[in-house]
Amino acid sequence: MTPLLQAQNFILSEDFSVALSILDEYAKHVRQQGLGRLAPNFNADRAYCLARLGKLENAAQSLESIEQSVDATVHVDDLAVLYSRLRDCAELTNLEEMRARYDDEAWKNWKEFDSLADELLLGIKGFLCEDPQQGDSAPQT
Numbered sequence: 001m002t003p004l005l006q007a008q009n010f011i012l013s014e015d016f017s018v019a020l021s022i023l024d025e026y027a028k029h030v031r032q033q034g035l036g037r038l039a040p041n042f043n044a045d046r047a048y049c050l051a052r053l054g055k056l057e058n059a060a061q062s063l064e065s066i067e068q069s070v071d072a073t074v075h076v077d078d079l080a081v082l083y084s085r086l087r088d089c090a091e092l093t094n095l096e097e098m099r100a101r102y103d104d105e106a107w108k109n110w111k112e113f114d115s116l117a118d119e120l121l122l123g124i125k126g127f128l129c130e131d132p133q134q135g136d137s138a139p140q141t
Contacts, residue, residue, distance in 0.1 A: 080113055
């Protein structure tokens, strides 16, 4: 398992100190690993760990900085996860306006992701349910 996935597991098990140490060590190298589009997510995970440990200083500024680092390469599902994490950080640090805004962004992106997944599944279903009497698989007469 990659160290950054290990950090995710430590977050899920609420071992925020260990997760933070992994993120501090490895998240700075995500661009060299071809994961640059996920840098905002790793930074949000880092902020979340700091918030859970009561150590997130200048929370509003930190969260806004993470949000401003998002670019067009970030996928919609990653945006949904990112804004969910930023929402949680804002909630932990009593930033209600930011929490509400990030919650709206998270749900907007989750809905967009659901729509994309539905389109994909519809396309797959259409491909799998084609008439076998047509195309390359049709019996030759």
